[in-house]
Amino acid sequence: MLSARSLFQEIVDHDDTFQLFCSIAAGGESQGGWENARIAALVPEGMRDLAPKIARHGADEDKHGRIFNALLRKRGLEPVPVPPETDYTMLLERRGIGLAHDRLRRQDPLSERDIVVYLSHSRVTEQRAADQMGVLAGHFGSHPELGRAVRMISHDEDNHLAYCHEELLRLARQGHGRTIHRVLRESALAEIAVYRDVSLAVMEHMGRLLRWPAPKAAALAAGIRGAYGYERFSGWHRMVRLSPPERRGALDGAPVAAPEFA
Numbered sequence: 640m641l642s643a644r645s646l647f648q649e650i651v652d653h654d655d656t657f658q659l660f661c662s663i664a665a666g667g668e669s670q671g672g673w674e675n676a677r678i679a680a681l682v683p684e685g686m687r688d689l690a691p692k693i694a695r696h697g698a699d700e701d702k703h704g705r706i707f708n709a710l711l712r713k714r715g716l717e718p719v720p721v722p723p724e725t726d727y728t729m730l731l732e733r734r735g736i737g738l739a740h741d742r743l744r745r746q747d748p749l750s751e752r753d754i755v756v757y758l759s760h761s762r763v764t765e766q767r768a769a770d771q772m773g774v775l776a777g778h779f780g781s782h783p784e785l786g787r788a789v790r791m792i793s794h795d796e797d798n799h800l801a802y803c804h805e806e807l808l809r810l811a812r813q814g815h816g817r818t819i820h821r822v823l824r825e826s827a828l829a830e831i832a833v834y835r836d837v838s839l840a841v842m843e844h845m846g847r848l849l850r851w852p853a854p855k856a857a858a859l860a861a862g863i864r865g866a867y868g869y870e871r872f873s874g875w876h877r878m879v880r881l882s883p884p885e886r887r888g889a890l891d892g893a894p895v896a897a898p899e900f901a
């Protein structure tokens with residue numbers, strides 16, 4: 640039977656697919672860590688209060704990258720190169736979504752508008768991360784090898800999403816509402832297409848490694864396209880809504896360490 644659970648189980652059970660899955664995940668997390676660290680360093684004077692939260696966000700993502708690498712190490716596997724067509728962050732950047740890496744490599748401070756763009760983009764991508772990790776934690780939260788890792792990452796991603804809601808609502812009250820609304824919409828519509836393309840590419844790699852029969856691969860691809868159809872029709876709205884989060888100040892304070900993984 641084709642379910643998300645059986646699919647992940649198959650990927651986790653085989654070293655080749657587990658290696659690719661963890662490598663792609665580690666790459667995306669470390670990239671997020673680097674971006675947030677750069678943005679924290681370049682926050683404009685009038686928004687300095689946000690810098691520690693952005694730095695904390697980056698530290699969390701870096702930790703996630705280390706966790707996925709530690710899962711590989713525990714199985715005696717090395718990270719493998721991430722195929723470009725599965726590189727979510729790079730593909731989003733190429734569509735002009737979020738802040739360009741060239742910009743982040745420069746030393747001059749960002750503008751307030753840049754920070755608004757960054758947070759709006761994060762609200763969309765953190766929704767994806769929180770949703771995905773929620774599904775993984777639901778299926779593998781008590782798995783002996785993965786349970787602790789997926790529960791910890793899932794909890795962090797929920798925090799990141801709560802922080803984006805809280806800060807964007809604050810910035811909207813300060814008069815950035817129109818920009819936020821526009822960037823959220825653009826980011827969400829681009830993100831759902833990139834997510835579809837990356838999912839198709841990842842599944843193609845997994846199918847090859849697991850020697851899936853053509854009908855199984857075709858059914859999965861149809862499922863991914865169907866999910867995109869739903870997101871394009873109405874699902875994307877969930878990525879652009881702003882509501883006061885239950886967890887306030889989710890990124891205040893130091894990150895929770897993960898000594899068993901680091």
Ligand SMILES: [Fe+2]
Pocket residue numbers: 668671699700703768792796
């Ligand atoms: Fe993460």
Ligand SMILES: [Fe+2]
Pocket residue numbers: 700765768795796799
């Ligand atoms: Fe995150």
